[in-house]
Amino acid sequence: xxxxYRKVKILVLGDSGVGKSSLVHVIxxxxxxxxxxxxxxCVVDVKLHEYSRSMSSSPVSxxxxxxxxxxxxxxxxxxxxxxxxxxxxxxxxxxxxRKSHNNLSKWLTEYHRYKTGRTDxxxxxxxxxxxxxxxxxxxxxxxxxxxxxxxDQVSGRRSPPTQRSGNLLGxxxxxxxxxxxxxxSLSSQQYIETMKFIDKxxxxxxxxxxxx
Numbered sequence: 606x607x608x609x610y611r612k613v614k615i616l617v618l619g620d621s622g623v624g625k626s627s628l629v630h631v632i633x634x635x636x637x638x639x640x641x642x643x644x645x646x647c648v649v650d651v652k653l654h655e656y657s658r659s660m661s662s663s664p665v666s667x668x669x670x671x672x673x674x675x676x677x678x679x680x681x682x683x684x685x686x687x688x689x690x691x692x693x694x695x696x697x698x699x700x701x702x703r704k705s706h707n708n709l710s711k712w713l714t715e716y717h718r719y720k721t722g723r724t725d726x727x728x729x730x731x732x733x734x735x736x737x738x739x740x741x742x743x744x745x746x747x748x749x750x751x752x753x754x755x756x757d758q759v760s761g762r763r764s765p766p767t768q769r770s771g772n773l774l775g776x777x778x779x780x781x782x783x784x785x786x787x788x789x790s791l792s793s794q795q796y797i798e799t800m801k802f803i804d805k806x807x808x809x810x811x812x813x814x815x816x817x
Contacts, residue, residue: 610653612668613806614690618712619697620705621676624754627783628697629671632799637786644675647687654800656807658815667807671695685719693748693806700753700780709751748805749776750798757782777802 617625621643630638633652650671655664674687696712698705759780779798782788789796808815 610666610668611811612670613692613803613810614670614672615693615695615803615806616688616691616716617671617673617695617697618716619676620699620702620708620712621678623676623697623699623702623705624781624783625673625676625697628695628752628754628781629673631781631783631786631789633671635786635789637784643677644673645677646675646680646683648673654803654807656804658812669803669806681715684715688716688719691716691720691747692810693750693802695750695752695802696776697752697754700755700759706753713749748802748809750802751776751778753778753780754783756780756788757784 617629619625624641626644626648627638627641629648629650630636630641633650650673652669652671654667654669656667657664672687672691674684694713694716696709698709700706777798779795781795787793789799
């Protein structure tokens with residue numbers, strides 16, 4: 606008898622070159638991406654995720670689609686088609702590049718505009734100084750995770766305030782070294798937080814009564 610798998614869609618957004626493809630490969634394949642290349646358009650990778658509503662319940666299998674969206678500004682007008690029907694968002698920045706961190710609000714604003722059908726430029730009164738109104742995103746109730754990549758390169762540098770940023774956007778934040786698979790071992794904080802995030806995405810779509 607065929608198994609009826611359910612699926613959820615997670616957008617992976619961030620500037621070009623921050624390591625989105627490497628991050629997705631670690632999550633979906635459990636291994637380091639040897640030769641990452643810039644994403645043109647969008648690449649979709651899939652992970653089978655086992656979700657349990659409680660410790661005593663039987664797990665349910667879900668296909669988790671990670672939509673790795675190219676970050677080039679030259680493709681901004683064509684990205685909207687990828688944003689439709691997303692159930693969660695991962696915002697990715699380079700931990701050694703403050704500009705990519707500051708641009709997270711821009712990516713969330715872009716997603717919000719396409720989700721709500723507002724593809725015109727936002728009016729000044731609709732945004733704060735960073736170009737993003739957090740309350741507008743909160744109203745959408747889409748789970749959000751912020752990931753800072755290239756953690757191995759921040760030694761001796763002052764890294765961006767990822768935790769403060771995560772709190773501002775109502776999201777958890779983690780840092781990753783996508784060149785070291787041990788950073789995503791089953792006992793690592795990175796793995797645990799990512800699985801908890803995927804659980805939230807599943808609950809958002811299929812079990813709304815469980816939302817906290």
